[in-house]
Amino acid sequence: MTIDHPVVDTCELSSIVFSAGFFDPGEDVDVGISGANAADASYSGDVADAEGALALTFRPPADGNGRYTVSFDGSRSYTALITVSHGHDAAVSCDHDPAVASGSVTGLARTGGDVSPWMIGGGAIALLAGGVLVTAAARRPGHRPTR
Structure with missing residues (x-):
């Protein structure tokens, strides 16, 4: 398990990740949150995948501050501790971040990763170069296709 x-600052996300086998495959895990204004906190990802792994994303309430406990109750239990402070990114409302819906929503946590245009371009060039090499090899004198 990792946190x-x-x-985090107010409105930032924290992820709690359990590796494969921690919970039963496909298990719907009960999640409880306690702390200042905990009813306004939100999370997503309370169902274990086919291997029993689970990734939950937690977002404290906009006016949250202090320590929050996130408890998991399923085939196994665990309690995580997350500290929330009013730092440089403090906001009046967390509505600007749709990545976590209010309440429990099943699915995987958003990681914020993107595919770089350089990776797409590099892949296209590699594919093109491979095609050129195969064509050149097939046109070599004395080349006979195998049957």
């Missing part, structure tokens, strides 16, 4: 960002 990505155990200390």
Whole structure:
């Protein structure tokens, strides 16, 4: 089990990740949150995948501050501690971040990763170069296709 960002500013996200086999495959895990204005906190990802892994994303309330406990109750239990402070990114409302819906929503947590245009371009060039090499090899004198 790992906690990505155990200390966050208001409206930032923290992820709690359990590896394969921690929960039963496909298990719907009960999640409880306690702390200042915990009813306004939100999370997503309370169902284990086919291997029993689970990734939950937690977002504290806009006016949250202090320590929050996120408890998991399923085939196994666990309690995570996340600390929320009013730092440089403090906001009046967390509505600007649709990545986590209010309440429980099943699905995987958003990681924020993107595919770089350089990766797409590099892949296209590699594919083109491979095609040119295959064509050149097939046109070599004395080349006989195998049957």
